[in-house]
Amino acid sequence: PTCERYAVRRLPFARLEDGDVAFFERLMPGRVVTGEEEVKAFNVDWLKSVRGCSQLVLKPQTTAEVSQVLRYCHEKNLAVNPQGGNTGLVGGSVPVFDEIILSTALMNKIISFDKVSGILVCQAGCVLERLNEYLEEQGFVMPLDLGAKGSCHIGGNVATNAGGLRLLRYGSLRGTVLGLEVVLADGSALDCLTSLRKDNTGYDLKQLFIGSEGTLGVITAVSILCPQKPKAVNVAFLGCQSFAKVLETFTTCRAMLGEILSAYEFMDEKCMELVERHLKLSRPVTGSPFYVLIETSGSNSTHDEEKLSNFLEQAMASGLVTDGTVATDDKKIKELWSLRERITEALTHEGYVYKYDISLPVGKLYDLVTDMRARLGHSAKSVVGYGHLGDGNLHLNITAESYSHSLLDAIEPFVYEWTAGCSGSISAEHGLGFKKKQFIQYSKPQQAVVLMQQFKAMLDPKGILNPYKTLPSAPKRSLC
Ligand code: FAD
Numbered sequence: 197p198t199c200e201r202y203a204v205r206r207l208p209f210a211r212l213e214d215g216d217v218a219f220f221e222r223l224m225p226g227r228v229v230t231g232e233e234e235v236k237a238f239n240v241d242w243l244k245s246v247r248g249c250s251q252l253v254l255k256p257q258t259t260a261e262v263s264q265v266l267r268y269c270h271e272k273n274l275a276v277n278p279q280g281g282n283t284g285l286v287g288g289s290v291p292v293f294d295e296i297i298l299s300t301a302l303m304n305k306i307i308s309f310d311k312v313s314g315i316l317v318c319q320a321g322c323v324l325e326r327l328n329e330y331l332e333e334q335g336f337v338m339p340l341d342l343g344a345k346g347s348c349h350i351g352g353n354v355a356t357n358a359g360g361l362r363l364l365r366y367g368s369l370r371g372t373v374l375g376l377e378v379v380l381a382d383g384s385a386l387d388c389l390t391s392l393r394k395d396n397t398g399y400d401l402k403q404l405f406i407g408s409e410g411t412l413g414v415i416t417a418v419s420i421l422c423p424q425k426p427k428a429v430n431v432a433f434l435g436c437q438s439f440a441k442v443l444e445t446f447t448t449c450r451a452m453l454g455e456i457l458s459a460y461e462f463m464d465e466k467c468m469e470l471v472e473r474h475l476k477l478s479r480p481v482t483g484s485p486f487y488v489l490i491e492t493s494g495s496n497s498t499h500d501e502e503k504l505s506n507f508l509e510q511a512m513a514s515g516l517v518t519d520g521t522v523a524t525d526d527k528k529i530k531e532l533w534s535l536r537e538r539i540t541e542a543l544t545h546e547g548y549v550y551k552y553d554i555s556l557p558v559g560k561l562y563d564l565v566t567d568m569r570a571r572l573g574h575s576a577k578s579v580v581g582y583g584h585l586g587d588g589n590l591h592l593n594i595t596a597e598s599y600s601h602s603l604l605d606a607i608e609p610f611v612y613e614w615t616a617g618c619s620g621s622i623s624a625e626h627g628l629g630f631k632k633k634q635f636i637q638y639s640k641p642q643q644a645v646v647l648m649q650q651f652k653a654m655l656d657p658k659g660i661l662n663p664y665k666t667l668p669s670a671p672k673r674s675l676c
């Protein structure tokens with residue numbers, strides 16, 4: 197259980213009483229979950245690596261209900277864990293102890309979509325894939341995409357500042373999110389749900405909540421700028437004989453594909469072996485130590501295909517790429533994307549997964565995998581590297597039959613020291629959650645951490661929102 201593995205103590209929050217449950221039953225009849233079996237799935241994270249022991253899940257439908265829940269919890273000193281699709285990978289989405297789970301599962305209404313501006317306004321619990329389907333019918337797409345799209349909620353995406361597979365093209369949520377509605381710890385609703393491309397009136401408060409992992413407020417609605425659905429999409433899946441060639445291929449494809457390049461993902465041979473073995477996916481290309489998935493998105497298929505084939509010709513002729521396949525139809529495109537998107541799932545079949553999500557100077561991206569492999573030797577089952585190469589984001593994953601303290605000690609803090617040594621980030625896109633909060637100092641100076649703790653204390657003075665997550669506990673000294 198979480199509490200033993202991470203040696204953390206329960207803070208002195210109130211314990212749930214029958215009267216509390218009765219209050220919530222009156223507030224949202226039929227949307228209060230209490231049975232041990234029914235609550236179970238909400239207590240365990242997607243990776244099945246951490247587990248809480250909450251006895252209560254609340255499923256509000258409106259912002260007003262979220263306000264009432266938080267006002268009550270604030271008054272009674274009850275801790276709350278906001279939860280979206282529960283696909284988070286750092287243990288932030290499930291309680292550590294008995295925090296009440298506030299699920300956005302029923303906050304799934306689209307509020308408006310403006311076809312001229314491409315601005316979508318929706319409740320926080322809308323599932324990313326459903327939003328994308330809705331937009332596609334109108335000739336638009338969501339500006340982000342990730343392997344967890346079928347389950348993750350847009351509120352969870354914003355709360356984690358999820359990156360994903362389209363960031364290279366459409367940028368981060370810090371640019372595409374135009375407005376947010378957030379309920380603060382005391383139950384007051386903050387309406388920053390504007391739909392303006394430009395707004396320089398004072399501080400941009402929504403940025404504070406993007407990536408705050410449920411520790412500063414509950415996001416209840418999101419306004420987001422969506423791009424036009426590209427008319428022509430192509431995917432190339434290529435094999436490279438070395439990581440140096442992966443990098444050179446990236447430089448060449450950026451130069452030759454220019455504005456139509458929409459994704460540049462990489463994975464090593466071991467990843468491909470695992471998706472084949474565990475998920476029975478067939479591999480279109482074999483025999484290379486590295487593979488890249490390149491996507492182009494544009495508005496003119498003839499133009500895009502010509503550009504792509506010129507690039508491929510050059511990449512093959514110069515020996516950057518030794519083998520490959522290209523897809524232009526939807527079905528094959530999806531199949532090729534599955535090889536990359538489903539690595540996360542394939543890894544879980546190996547046993548316990550130690551997950552690291554690192555930002556590094558792109559030239560050094562794979563050195564960490566090589567060094568870790570040499571360091572761990574046979575104590576790990578596999579050490580693999582894949583990720584969003586175009587964003588300088590490595591996913592280093594280490595697997596073992598089961599969790600072991602000694603293996604964790606061999607990985608951490610080495611992995612964080614290595615990353616800090618390259619001025620990288622110990623969390624590129626997954627956040628810090630419960631598992632990584634004590635390592636924040638490898639990527640942020642003490643002064644920044646103290647300022648973060650002060651923001652937290654100002655917005656949530658009782659610390660009821662997602663306690664034990666994201667920030668190291670209580671400020672040790674003040675800034676002034
Ligand atoms: P949850 O997991 O439920 O919660 C995540 C965090 O956000 C928690 O701290 C929670 O308290 C908080 N939270 C959730 N909803 C709210 C809210 N409404 N208000 C305030 N706080 C809230 N991540 C990436 O960045 N890029 C990827 O490519 C990517 N791919 C993934 C692929 C797979 C197969 C899986 C399982 C995960 C992947 N992730 C990825 C991680 C995860 O999907 C993202 O972090 C996602 O954005 C989480 O959304 P969620 O709704 O599941 O949030």
Ligand code: MLT
Nearest residue numbers: 343537539540553583591
């Ligand atoms: C991905 O890019 O596949 C996700 O971030 C999930 C992971 O790191 O496994």
Ligand code: ZN
Nearest residue numbers: 360584591625
């Ligand atoms: Zn990722």
